[in-house]
Amino acid sequence: MGKSKGSRTVITLECICRNEQINNTRKNGIMRYSTSKNKKNTPNRLEVKKFCPYCNKHELFREIK
Template identity: 65%
Template sequence: MGKNKGARTTITLECECKYPQDFIKRKNGIFRYSTSKNRRNTPNRLQLNKFCPNCNCHSTFKEIK
């Protein structure tokens, strides 16, 4: 029998980059990463600095609902 994961949950991280009018971006749309976190150790929303292929730079990704 398999065990449950306990306090680990799957979360989605979404890019918060804003596109200025003169900035050239690669693609249209919103880019998202999925990962897991431990609810007991990090009860707050997670923020990570990751690469966004839409704006072609590193930006802050925030946890969404």
């Protein structure tokens, strides 16, 4: 039998640039990353700076439902 994951859940991180208007040569789109977090240690929504290829720079990614 395998071990259970316990309180770790899979979450989706989405770039905040999806709501902003960007005057750039690249097309606007939605960039998402998936990761896991421990609900007991971090009950709040997660925010991480990661690279967004649509913005072509590091942006803030927020956890979505």
